[in-house]
Amino acid sequence: MLSVIAIQDEIAAGRTTPAAEIARSLDRIAELDAGIGAFETLADRDAAIATAAAASGPLAGVSVGIKDIFDTADLPTAYGTALYAGYRPRTDAAAVTMIRQAGASVVGKTVTTEFAFLNPSRTRNPLDPAHTPGGSSSGSAAAVAAGMVAAATGTQTGGSVIRPAAYCGVSGYKPSFRLVPTVGAKTFSWSLDTVGFFAACVADVARFAACITRRPLDVEESASPPRIGIYRSRIWNEANAEMHHALGRAAEIAANAGAEVIEIDEPDTLAAGRDCHSTIQNYEVGLAMADDFLRFGDSMSKILREAIASGRAIPPADYDKARATARRARKAATALFHTVDVLLTPSATSAAPAGLASTGSPIFNKLWTLTGNPCVNVTGLANPAGLPLGVQVVARFGADRAALSAADWLERAIRAA
Amino acid sequence: MLSVIAIQDEIAAGRTTPAAEIARSLDRIAELDAGIGAFETLADRDAAIATAAAASGPLAGVSVGIKDIFDTADLPTAYGTALYAGYRPRTDAAAVTMIRQAGASVVGKTVTTEFAFLNPSRTRNPLDPAHTPGGSSSGSAAAVAAGMVAAATGTQTGGSVIRPAAYCGVSGYKPSFRLVPTVGAKTFSWSLDTVGFFAACVADVARFAACITRRPLDVEESASPPRIGIYRSRIWNEANAEMHHALGRAAEIAANAGAEVIEIDEPDTLAAGRDCHSTIQNYEVGLAMADDFLRFGDSMSKILREAIASGRAIPPADYDKARATARRARKAATALFHTVDVLLTPSATSAAPAGLASTGSPIFNKLWTLTGNPCVNVTGLANPAGLPLGVQVVARFGADRAALSAADWLERAIRAA
Numbered sequence: 001m002l003s004v005i006a007i008q009d010e011i012a013a014g015r016t017t018p019a020a021e022i023a024r025s026l027d028r029i030a031e032l033d034a035g036i037g038a039f040e041t042l043a044d045r046d047a048a049i050a051t052a053a054a055a056s057g058p059l060a061g062v063s064v065g066i067k068d069i070f071d072t073a074d075l076p077t078a079y080g081t082a083l084y085a086g087y088r089p090r091t092d093a094a095a096v097t098m099i100r101q102a103g104a105s106v107v108g109k110t111v112t113t114e115f116a117f118l119n120p121s122r123t124r125n126p127l128d129p130a131h132t133p134g135g136s137s138s139g140s141a142a143a144v145a146a147g148m149v150a151a152a153t154g155t156q157t158g159g160s161v162i163r164p165a166a167y168c169g170v171s172g173y174k175p176s177f178r179l180v181p182t183v184g185a186k187t188f189s190w191s192l193d194t195v196g197f198f199a200a201c202v203a204d205v206a207r208f209a210a211c212i213t214r215r216p217l218d219v220e221e222s223a224s225p226p227r228i229g230i231y232r233s234r235i236w237n238e239a240n241a242e243m244h245h246a247l248g249r250a251a252e253i254a255a256n257a258g259a260e261v262i263e264i265d266e267p268d269t270l271a272a273g274r275d276c277h278s279t280i281q282n283y284e285v286g287l288a289m290a291d292d293f294l295r296f297g298d299s300m301s302k303i304l305r306e307a308i309a310s311g312r313a314i315p316p317a318d319y320d321k322a323r324a325t326a327r328r329a330r331k332a333a334t335a336l337f338h339t340v341d342v343l344l345t346p347s348a349t350s351a352a353p354a355g356l357a358s359t360g361s362p363i364f365n366k367l368w369t370l371t372g373n374p375c376v377n378v379t380g381l382a383n384p385a386g387l388p389l390g391v392q393v394v395a396r397f398g399a400d401r402a403a404l405s406a407a408d409w410l411e412r413a414i415r416a417a
Numbered sequence: 418m419l420s421v422i423a424i425q426d427e428i429a430a431g432r433t434t435p436a437a438e439i440a441r442s443l444d445r446i447a448e449l450d451a452g453i454g455a456f457e458t459l460a461d462r463d464a465a466i467a468t469a470a471a472a473s474g475p476l477a478g479v480s481v482g483i484k485d486i487f488d489t490a491d492l493p494t495a496y497g498t499a500l501y502a503g504y505r506p507r508t509d510a511a512a513v514t515m516i517r518q519a520g521a522s523v524v525g526k527t528v529t530t531e532f533a534f535l536n537p538s539r540t541r542n543p544l545d546p547a548h549t550p551g552g553s554s555s556g557s558a559a560a561v562a563a564g565m566v567a568a569a570t571g572t573q574t575g576g577s578v579i580r581p582a583a584y585c586g587v588s589g590y591k592p593s594f595r596l597v598p599t600v601g602a603k604t605f606s607w608s609l610d611t612v613g614f615f616a617a618c619v620a621d622v623a624r625f626a627a628c629i630t631r632r633p634l635d636v637e638e639s640a641s642p643p644r645i646g647i648y649r650s651r652i653w654n655e656a657n658a659e660m661h662h663a664l665g666r667a668a669e670i671a672a673n674a675g676a677e678v679i680e681i682d683e684p685d686t687l688a689a690g691r692d693c694h695s696t697i698q699n700y701e702v703g704l705a706m707a708d709d710f711l712r713f714g715d716s717m718s719k720i721l722r723e724a725i726a727s728g729r730a731i732p733p734a735d736y737d738k739a740r741a742t743a744r745r746a747r748k749a750a751t752a753l754f755h756t757v758d759v760l761l762t763p764s765a766t767s768a769a770p771a772g773l774a775s776t777g778s779p780i781f782n783k784l785w786t787l788t789g790n791p792c793v794n795v796t797g798l799a800n801p802a803g804l805p806l807g808v809q810v811v812a813r814f815g816a817d818r819a820a821l822s823a824a825d826w827l828e829r830a831i832r833a834a
Contacts, residue, residue, distance in 0.1 A: 087507060091708035181607060183705040187600045215733045288600040291508035316632045
């Protein structure tokens, strides 16, 4: 895979140039993407290389794939649906501007599922093309995993960053809610939609996020071992035996490396928070995409059409009740971090499922999307077939650097074990 | 002015039809708007009347002006700037769809200031064309005041609903934050942008909001007199003597009509909240409109360009500090309502200022935009020249019906006095 930090270091040492790095990314895409299908559209090669040659900023030479749910003025934006074929927004989404302002190069738009919901895309998992890469940020996770780009953007409303990162064996980072603006990304659910990022490893995704947000998010390598709570949620049995084993192994490695590891039971308020996620999501998409539904509903996938229709039928009082439940869950989530620095939970129910008929289940992600806590997928564990089993580090709301630093610590411990 | 409730009643009684009402609105616009400049674009007359004739829903026959900061698929959307001339979004903003789904007719797009900020528009105050109608929802407030439409939409980031309502002598309602989705309205500041409405009187704006949100927002006419807190904020002396007199008169009328009226001093946390508004607004617009700024900044007004530039220079840590101040202000705002049902404060510093060089000051509005409390402008008081002096009813977050009902009670008491 391409590494953000390695590219920065090599450029600083004079061993490569931003233009050469962008050319390398585009070469890799030309070579590999026919078998993966991670890209929807590509930037013009000559223009992208010329722009990179002139780029300044800390991410000059860093190739980025932009999930095609974000508006771009210079590339078509289709939100994963033929309904928006040929759509050309006037301006870039805020996150895209942040990326360009940091000197990085947008080399293409990556495949998203239809409006970033559950209907699968054509993208294949680079680690085994017979398996799904997950969704909805399918192309972004696959593009990083295949070494075609150094970083990519995603959005998570249920589990659309952490889950594809886990399935593809890359680092995925879902920041605290609204750390990165969603302006210019197609709205599904304004209380849940969260911008996230993919890169090869935790230190890379942290560096990328630090450079574009201008926030101190770089991992603290000298940090002492974190206090880790193994979060045994009510949905524990939704994970398969391989995932149970992986989480146990991660806990064992962490303890052996000096971390304090304790078990944390799920409070009722957090289980209730998970249960109200779909009410909030569907009510909001019923309003946010009402006009899309009325104009194009007949051409939408059944799963999306039914989600929007169900949301339109939810009485406002039920939505208000769900929002109150969510507020209580956010408070309860903060209280969890009185005794531990981070929680460790599965990133998904299993390794990437076989087939492209489903993008897998977001059930281990949606609670943390609702509460807004920062989450990082940690790679390094795998099932007997060699497919990654991702585990998820969760930190207190706003403690993004703690989440990234603990995830980096764990990733290094797993590598060393 | 046209009344939402009167139109509903007359249609129910068979004395008029939805098509006739929409024709009446378009006739009024044709007659009056040349001297006011409230409309940016108009719907096709024949199509609008035909649609109204076929409309069902509680707002059939209700003519609505849509502030041109909301996307519309069938009318150009230009955000108050030549930079977006000819822009045609694919879908309507969520609020527009809600309005159409309730059976109301969009008769045109109303003039907004440039990107809904402070640079004045060409719209004149219908009560005196030598005075500003206020902003940024200039055309919406003026269109209702002139009797050209029964209702109109606005957005408020500082004071863009309550202030123009006050200057134009109409009812303006800023709901609790996110009661109505902002999806499809151009983002200025995602923590502050709030969708609001204008109509002739409080009962009308409440009925309109009730019908489009399907929430129980109709005023409770049988409610007992509210407990009212006269909110003496630190900026009291920013209001002129006329406004001081108007607020005193409103308090006197309320007490005479049976309300308990007490004085409330502004807590430090709320004064601090007001002071942090511009940091949050400018930081967020610096990100939300970064690409607009980079592409079109040279063609923006100086006041907008400087606001965006100043936002781009704010360190994230300062923004985070302001957000923490805002969170404390929201809690303190809730605590104010332990002893009173509503607060009463000026809607603006004065009656509509003379001239079109400024849209006036939002200083009496921006605290409540920050805290997200529902606000309603109450009409009925005026200065010696006959220009309206609006007073503002503020209720607890989420208590929108209480805000509307108390405002309606006060409006009737003022009329009767």
